[in-house]
Amino acid sequence: MGVLAGRTALVTGASRGIGRGIAERLGRDGARVAVHYGRNEAAAKETVAAIEAAGGSAFTLGVELGSPGDAEALWEEFDRHADGLDILVNNAAIGNSRPIEEIDEEEYDRLFAVNVKAPLFLAKHGMTRLRDGGRVINISSGLARTAAMPHNMAYAMAKAALDVLSRDLSKVLGPRGITVNSVAPGLTTTDNTAEFLSTEAGRAMAEGISALGRVGAVDDIADVVAFLASDESRWVTGSWVDATGGSLT
Template sequence: MGVLAGRTALVTGASRGIGRGIAERLGRDGARVAVHYGSNERAAKETVAAIEAAGGSAFAIGVELGRPGDSAALWEEFDRHADGLDILVSNAAIGNSRPIDEIAEDEYDRLFAVNVKAPFFLVKQGAARLRDGGRIINISSGLARNAVMPHNMAYAMTKGALDVFTRDLSKVLGPRGITVNSVAPGIIDTDNTAELLYGAPDGWDRAAAFSALGRVGETADVADVVAFLASDAGRWVTGGWVDVTGGSLV
C-alpha cells in the first residue's frame, strides 16, 4: 500500500511537464489522481494511462482555466468521478510573459486569470470538498524571489501573488488540519523551457549554470518535494515556500 492510499488528488495542468510528473508520482504513492488539462486531451489521457500502467488509478478532467465559470465547471466535472478531495495541487499556469514594454493588457489579464484567480477560486469553491487534514500545494517559481529574468516580470508577479495566497490561506485552513505550501521550481526540462534550453547551442549549459548543483532540473525533482508535502511526513509544514531551484537563489 502506498503512503497516499485511499486519498484523492487533483493536479491542475497535469497533462504534461511538471504537472504530469507530479500526477504520476502521487499515483505511484497510491492516490487516485484527477488529471486536469486545459486543451490537450490526448496528453491528459496519456498521463492517465501512464498512472494506470504503473498500478495506479486516475481520471481526466478537461476545463480551460482563466474563463468565467472555470472553477465551477471544473468542480462539476470532478464531482462526476469522486466524492471528496484530499490533495489539491495548483500547477496549471501560463509559464511566461512578454517584457513590460511589449505586453498588452489582455495578455496581462489572461496571465493573472489563469495563474492567480483560478487557484484562488478553486479553493474558494472547493473548500467543502477538501477533507480535514488535507493538503494544498501551489506551484510557484524561483522568479518570485529573484530578478534574474526581469523580462518575465508579469509572470513573476503572478507567482508572488500566489505565494501571498499560500501564506494567508494556511492560517484560514489551519484549524481544519489542512496544510498549504508553495513549491518553487527553478529551470526544469519541460516543453515550456524548450526554447531556453535548446534554442541556442549553449542554452543548456547556461541554464545549468544557474544552479549551485550545476544541472538543469527534472520534473521528478519537483514531484518528489510535492509528494513529501502531500504525505503524512509533511504534516508539520504549512505556510511555507519551498525552494526547489537547485540552489539557483543562493
C-alpha cells in the same frame, strides 16, 4: 500500499510537463488522481494511461481555466467522479509573459486569470470538498524571489501573488489540519523549456545558476510535491519551498 492509498488528488495542468510528473508520482504513491487539462485531451489521457500502467488509478477533467465560472465548472466535473478531495495541486499556468514594453492589457489579464484567479477560486470552492488533514500545494516559481528578470515581469508578479495565497490560506485552513504550501521550481527540463535548453548557451546558463551544477528535472519537483502531500509534511505549512536546485543562493 502506497503512502497516499485511499486519498484523492487533483492536479491542474497535468497533461504535460511538471504537472504530469506530479500526477504520475502521486499515482505511484497510491492516490487516485484527477488529471486536469485545458485543451489537450489526448495528452491528459496519456497521463492517465501512464498512471494506470504503473498500477494506479486516474481520470481526466477537461476545463479551460481563465474564464468566469471556470472553478465551479471544474468542481462540477470533479464531483461526477469523486466524493471528496485530499490533495489539491494548483499547477496549471501560463508559463511566461512578454516584456513590459510589449505586453498589453489582454495578455496581462489572461495571465492573472489563469495563474492567480483560478487557483484562488479553486481553493475557495474546493474547501467544502477538501477533507480535514488535506493538502493544498501551489506551484510557484523561483522568479517570485530571485534576481529580477524584467523580460518575464508579469509572470513573476503572478507567482508572487500565488505565494501570498499559500501564506494566508494556510491560516484559514490550519484549524482543520490542512496544510498549504508553495513549491518554487527553477529552470526545469520540460517541453516549454526544451528549445532554450537545447542550445549550448542556454544549458550552460541554466547549469551555471544552480548550486548543484545541473538543470532541474520534472522528477526533482514531483518528489518535493510528494513530500508535501504526505503525512511526513504535517508540520510544514504557509511555506515557500525552494526547489530551484540552489539557483537563489
